[in-house]
Amino acid sequence: MNQSVQQFKADFFKALAHPMRIRILELLSEGNKNVNELQSILGSEGSAVSQQLAVLRSKNVVQGMKEGTTVTYSLRDPLIKDLLVVAKQIFDNHLVDAISMLEDMRKDS
Known part of the structure; x- marks a missing residue:
């Protein structure tokens, strides 16, 4: 397999390697959300949510779209939702x- 593809996969899975980032992706799988919405649902400080979103953004897992003073986040690729479902199925099998x-x-x- 091409080394650049392997590096992409490694970087991609590193971006997923945090429980809050996984939860953020699960929430974004349900629909676009801004930091305040994510913070409210997660019961976490905005800075922690923003920090995790920055990691996901830097690895091109999520994207932000500015609407006035609010940035709304979405999954960059809808297949991420499928990946999360498969990961849950693997967990269930284990x-x-x-x-x-x-x-x-x-x-x-």
Whole structure:
């Protein structure tokens, strides 16, 4: 595989490597939002939300559109929503495997 594609993937996944950034992406998957809306939903300080948005923006994961004095954020690529759904499905599969293993251990006890 082309090294530039691998570097893009590494940078992309680094941008996703924070729980608040994942949550922001989940919220933006539901529709565009500004910092105040995100801050309110997340129950977090605006500076923390802005900092995480800056990381996502720098990696071209989200984009901001200025409307007057407000910047509204959106996903740069709608496929990010699909990626989040797949990540949740992978989590669920791991959870099912863990539960199954625990049930097997309980039966053996």
